[in-house]
Amino acid sequence: MAKIIQEREKCIGCGSCVxxxxxxxxxxxxxxxSLKGGKQNSEGNCExxxxxxxxxxxxxxxCPVQIIQVIKE
Ligand code: SF4
Incomplete structure (x- = not known):
């Protein structure tokens, strides 16, 4: 399993991830x-x-503002 986290508030909408x-x-x-099917976590980030x-x-x-995190579990 893996977890993808985006600090969505800081997204500048460059479109690169899309x-x-x-x-x-x-x-x-x-x-x-937005992450398709993503949910807001307790820290207010999209997960x-x-x-x-x-x-x-x-x-x-x-991502130019480095707000996407990939966590391998
Ligand atoms: S690459 Fe980063 S800044 Fe650009 S749209 Fe995606 S999350 Fe937002």
């Missing part, structure tokens, strides 16, 4: 990206548990 990893990411109507990391590491590496 371009590189559309299976997991989409742009929200507020101009920030998704997934069996496979897929393209999320590429998305995290490409």
């Amino acid at each position: 371009a590189l990893c559309p299976k997991f990411w989409e742009m929200g109507e507020d101009g920030k990206s 998704l548990e997934t069996k496979e990391i897929g393209c999320n590491q590429e998305a995290a590496d490409s």
Whole structure:
């Protein structure tokens, strides 16, 4: 299992994660990206548990404000 965490408040809406990893990411109507199926965690960040990391590491590496975290469990 893996956990993907996004500090969504800090997203600048560059679209990089969506371009590189559309299976997991989409742009929200507020101009920030969202993790598809993600939930808000107790710290107010967006979180998704997934069996496979897929393209999320590429998305995290490409984020200019470094707000995507990939945790392998
Ligand atoms: S790459 Fe980072 S800043 Fe750009 S849309 Fe995705 S989460 Fe937001």
